[in-house]
């Protein structure tokens with residue numbers, strides 16, 4: 001009797017230990033189950049890619065800046081020669097020289113440079129249309145700085161406090177001669 005009990009007991013013990021061992025691999029097998037969920041994440045990426053593309057209108061023609069000043073050229077093809085101005089943070093004031101390298105008159109192909117927040121561009125442009133000669137509404141508080149309108153062969157400049165374009169941007173420079181702003185604009189930032 002006692003001998004059989006020992007055999008039984010040891011048999012049960014073996015069976016239990018066998019179960020314990022076999023349960024360990026079972027727990028591990030749940031880990032690979034999580035992988036398919038992670039693999040599903042990249043599937044969302046193709047949807048996000050097309051929307052990000054139009055926003056990447058990254059500047060390709062940075063203006064040359066030296067001694068807290070830059071010279072922007074404008075031509076008869078309704079273009080600036082720069083689409084980005086980076087103002088050094090060490091500058092207290094900054095000067096933009098505008099040079100019209102074309103030959104057309106100011107009342108036909110005039111250009112200026114206006115500095116404002118991107119949010120105010122449209123309103124400034126609309127309210128400045130028809131305001132001769134500079135196409136900027138008088139005492140427009142949204143305008144941080146602006147030059148006069150010039151024609152072919154002429155030059156002008158404007159100097160402003162850099163502190164005014166440090167916070168609250170993004171800021172832009174653009175031409176408010178009627179119909180020009182779409183093509184003639186760029187970013188201006190302090191760095």
Ligand SMILES: [Cu+2]
Nearest residue numbers: 111175177180
């Ligand atoms: Cu213009």
